[in-house]
Amino acid sequence: MGRFVFSLIFFTITYLISLNPKKIVNRIGQYLTPLLLLVLAVLVIQSFMTFENVSSPAAGKYATAPLVAGILEGYFTMDAVAALAFGIVIINALKDKGAASKKELVKGTLVSALVAGTGLVAVYFSLGWIGRVIPGETSFKNGAEILTSASGILFVTSGNILFGLIVMLACLTTCVGLINACSSFFNQIYPRLSYSYYVTIFVIIGLLVSNLGLNMILHVAVPLLSFIYPIAIILIILSLLEHITGKSKTMFQLAVAVTAFYALYEALVSSGLELEFLTGLLDIAPFFEQGLGWVLPGFLAAMIGYGIDIIKNKTIDESRQNQ
Secondary structure, three states: OHHHHHHHHHHHHHHHHHOOHHHHHHHHHHHHHHHHHHHHHHHHHHHHHHOOOOOOOOOOHHHHOHHHHHHHHHHHHOHHHHHHHHHHHHHHHHHHOOOOOHHHHHHHHHHHHHHHHHHHHHHHHHHHHHHHHOOOOOOOOOHHHHHHHHHHHHHOHHHHHHHHHHHHHHHHHHHHHHHHHHHHHHHHHOOOOOHHHHHHHHHHHHHHHHOOOHHHHHHHHHHHHHHHHHHHHHHHHHHHHHHHHOOOHHHHHHHHHHHHHHHHHHHHHHOOOOOHHHHHHHOOOOOOOOOOOOHHHHHHHHHHHHHHHHHHHHHHHHHHHHO
């Protein structure tokens, strides 16, 4: 009941902030994000001053393949997936501020990306350091439990209040941005329904899902993220390369199709299904056992698709010249 009452208040605030999309960036940028960073800074500075920097060896997958493990664990941050959605928020905010030309939009987006990237590096480094040096041999199920314990050790009773503020502010900024992005997206595709109608739908969905609890949400999210994340990563990389290679529709189509096939396999396996007949076929790809088997096939498919479009365009040009 406590969780439900809290989430009801939380999503009511989210709903009220999200109703006016033109003011969202100002509200988050001027109030919510600085307050979040301030509260995080209090926790991080206190931990640096209190916890001893005791060196301990890496264990498990972090000892054998730390880079791959870090990439896969990074799926759970959902930063890349959120970035695809938040792009709409940034572009709309820049347009509202008067940016009209492509050059102005690109410049504004790059500045936003640099600020966000620098902030994320600082935050993740600090939180990772806390998880590494926190005293005791307690086993934690997720990062939230680590921060809850650290807040309690550092600030005793008031630690729960501090951690509650961190989680509430972090989730509120993310939730408002995602609801705005999703509502704007669907309003553009299906304009018969108003923006506020979509806000209401997504707020209700968020309210219901949040009451499942973090561990259950993570359990359900693992297969979904295993499927979505590789596709998001290859889309982002190909979109950046498109400024160099030029437009190629087939490049995107083949790359996403092949990546999605591998990603679907990983999602089904993480759901508990045994697909031995496919394992023998797919495990020839490098890094397959680590869960990154999609990387080489996906980019090979992109190269093939790009080559197909070059040949196709060349054939069309020659045909036009002959006519």
